[in-house]
Amino acid sequence: MGESSYNWVSRKRQYWREKRQLVFEETASHPLKGITVINSGKEQKKTDIPDFIDPLTALMDGRDPLSVLSLEKKVSVGVKEKEVIEKDEPFESWNTKKSAILAKYTTSETLSISVLCSDGDKMSVKSVVSETVRNRLEQLDDFEEGSVQETLNLSQQDYTKRIDDLNSELKISWQSDQRVRSLKIVIQCAKLLSDISVIQFYPSKFVLVTEILDTFGRLVFERIRDKSKIGSDIADKFTSDQVPESAKETCRNWFYKIASIRELLPRFYVECAILKCYRFLKLEPYKPALLRLSSMIRGVGDPLVAIYARCYLCRVASVLDKNLRVHLMPTYSDFLITFSQIRSERIQPLLVKNRIEMGVYMNLYSPALDWILQCVAYKASSSELKTILQTGRERSNSGILLHSILSAFQPDYIVGRSLEFAEMIKECKDVGISRSALYRRLGMCAVFAEVPVEHRLNLLNEVWNAVMKLADPGEYISCAEVWIEFVAKYFGKRELNTLLADVVKHMTCDRAFEDHYPELQSILGKILSTMTDFKTLFSLDKFLPFVDLFQKESVRIEIGKMIMDSYNKNSKEEATEDEVLINSLMYISRMMHDCVNALTLEDEVRSITGHIISYIRSVDFGRDFERQLSFYVECRATFSGLDGVTAFLVHCVNGLAMETRRIVNSVHTAKTAPFVRACVAYTFITIPSLNSMLEQFRLYILSGQVALCNQCFSQADAFFKAAVTLLKSIPPAIAIDGKSRSTEPFLVEYIQQFLSTLLYVPDNPDAGVLYLLNGLLNAVEAHDWDSSHDSKFHIFANVLCLLSSFSQEQYIYRIERVDSNDALYGSDNKFINELNSLACNVLEQCIIRIKELTPKRSAVLCSSLLNIVIAHADLNCSNIEILLKTLLTVLSETDLKLFSKIRKRVEEGLKTKDNQDKAFEKLLNCMNNLKT
């Protein structure tokens, strides 16, 4: 390429003619729509073929792991549901209670465990013992069964692990046919339950040990069943006459062995564990055994151990058959007798030793008592229920009993007698379980089932009078939490307001709210779910003080989001004008905004921004644009910390200006013109306050367009000038989503948009020709572009297009009532020459760039330049011909594929009968020559 510069002459275009020649082709398929299969029937069904098969799914056969997991869950839930009786009465299974107990009853003290450690020999016959010296007896006990090791000072975790180890040891011994050893392990485990040294841990210990017992029972049962070779089809329904003699003999041996276990508690527990095996021996297997076992527990002295033993009996029986009830009432009455005989002088040393209070001690009874009462109450006759209620009233330390009754009985039953229960709670002496816990239980029943209408107000008054007087804020709030839902459901705003006032009062003294955020949050959630009408909600004068209780920042954000979510979900009308609502929501939004600080996570910031934007969007004053603008001004001041909101506000105001224009049909009156100017001024002031430079750049261009549309010429100029000035301060990379991304792609896009805008921007008569474009070009030149991309080249190439468009007689698009340069200059020659000389400079820059690059990359640039030249330059001009020839030579030498593409385009171009025909033909010849 010898010449240092080329001349540029733009081609004259006839836009309207070109448009007419564009051919439209009808298409039948939408590229983004899925494959549909139309049945021969009338319906249309989608096939199972996914719209898009990602490579990972394609490699997998079957379902993906997550859906398998969810299926499994469904299956296991289904199985559990089978345990629930088909009739209406629900029955919570033990598994659900287990984890609650394990979580609740924990201890930080050390525990000890004594178990078998070596291989025990066969249990030798209890042989020579002379007198009744029980000490020696006990010693021999221990030593005969193999050496017992006492492991002390275990933490709770270690203890749990140790129990798990025992469980696996049991299974291993069993599998290696060391059945005697397995039995010894089980007996040792059962003995653990007679130890109440760390008493707070007892319920959890019970859960852990009974698991081992259950395992043992299952192993024995399965063994005997296998021995009896019962077919799988009658596996569940076999009767004892179908069992062969050998299996029966084995079964009998087991029972004999267990009957000679010396200690009471292991004997009891192990027999309960293998209770199911009675089925092999007798037709009516369980009743006598259950009654006997139930009365056996009377020999257990410690009431806590006794009640848990009873609980295990009830549990085993309920697993066998929920309808077995013969043992239940006797068990319950026995328990009551034990309970009433808990003498304080007996318990006191125990409490002192464990350093707990009576209340905590009583609480240890509740899991077992809950379970027993649930078994008793299940399908109980009403007379039985009445008896139980009666006993609940009469006993002295009845708090715990009442609590379990409230948990175990059906909510419908309880709400039917709600006033009676409220009475009972009032009468109950506050020993063991606090009244607040009882009220809370009652509240939960009242919310779950429907209290009869006539009782509601009385019940509320009764209960709330008592709750109000609770001194301890923790107790108070646990009750309030439940009863607020009751009020929200059945009563109106007046009652709710009173209750809220009370809650606020209780919580503000001594800053009690700081400790109870979760409960307060749940109260708010319940109120929001029941009161969907936000106008009423905000009209409650205690609502905002209640919201004020949340003072911790993270919690404030949480509840702000909660309220906004609820509002968005429930407000059917898109916009609102209500002052109260607007102000309240502004308060909430401001609250959320003020909690954002430098440490807030980006996600959180995004979420809050979204919520505030949805709020702003919902405020619409209709035609009163001035009010709307002042609202936006207020918002800008309030939400100055969040970039997203500020940008949104700019868009809103731009929207306002355009809306005004639409209404007056772009003929501004004396009233609207100042208004739009005010809008424009707003945006001009607001944009620099944004943090993101790129955002600023984009918004400048956009707002400039808006200003121009509204015939605010000087303001538009200011915008564009500001954009150009901004260009040099834009950094090469910014952080998006934590990753550093180059700004270049964005910049190129925005600049191209800018260039398109410049087409209809009229020149300022005070400044030079195309001063904006010149300014932009200088700024682009000055910007530090990445040399591995060719952004500058692409921008300059597009400038060529722009310049070509500038030189047309009538621009391809314009704004109504705005005279662009075509009208201003009227295609004056000087102007055209200006354009062409500018184009030459630009062209030179482009060619310099092409020369700098390696042949491969330059080929790409070459071809794009060629495309532009062919499309926009006047090919008849000789200079252009030379340029073309040079470029084509370069391209044919470096990349033939692109060359042939160009060739094709030229051939197509020939089809349009344009003034360029001859030139195209020449071009084609040239290209053919080059190819050879």
Added chain:
Amino acid sequence: MSDVHVDIRLRRITKIYNEGDSATGVVLIVNNTKSDVSHQGVTLALDGRVNLKMSSKNIGVFESFYNSVKPIQLTSANIDILKPGRVKSGRTELPFEIPLKPRVANRPLYETYHGLYVNIEYMLMAEMKRSLRKDLRKEIEIVVEYKDKEQSFISPESTSFTLNPNSVQKTAKERETFPRFVIKGDLKTQGPIGSPMTGEITIESCEQPIKSIELQLMRVEVCGCAEGYSKDATEIQNIQIAEGDPCRNVAIPIYMVYPRLYTCPTLTTRNFQVEFEVNIIVIFQSQYLVSQKFPLQLSRF
């Protein structure tokens, strides 16, 4: 040699037989070698006897070691299963039937009983004699029980009892330090051995907390010989029926299953006696102990 062994399989799974029954089953010879095994005959012998042992109390330690009383033969029988010959490879089952008849008319077959000084056992032994090699033997025990009510029957009866400080045989002075208590109850002391011992015990009042209430089942064996006889009471098992301090005025059940083989119906013969008794022991937390003895009369039906 584990290549060949002998086993006895009885048809009756429970292995419980009555007098006059015939024990039927098969003698099983398992020949794991690849060739035939030669033998000098396979026999099956039934041996029922009472073994008596003198305790060291009356006679002295050394004499009691050397001088066990001669065992009393109750029944014996011998049948030839196979004449000398060869046994093929694999499993060979040889059915047998052996009668259980008392040797002497006036001495019926007593029930199987494993005790300390008295042992009544019935053993079946299968023997394969072999030349040049050790004989193969297998011995199993069968259990004999009385057949009908004529042989062994006692009508059930309960005994009620009261425990209070007066029942303790101490001097009046010592009794002062003893805690005051009243414990009542009843116990089935007569009845069939197959049904467990039942009863109730109620603590009506008690000053001190109780640590444990136990039932101690004892056997009382009397062995006689030329020099005299000895009577010994030893414990069979100890069952705890209350642990810790139970509630007052609540009927705590007494329930104990008589262990098989270690108990049998009360037996009184010319040479020896086997009787049972139970002790109810109440142990207090302060280590005081009260017990009362109840002799038992057990029968089969």
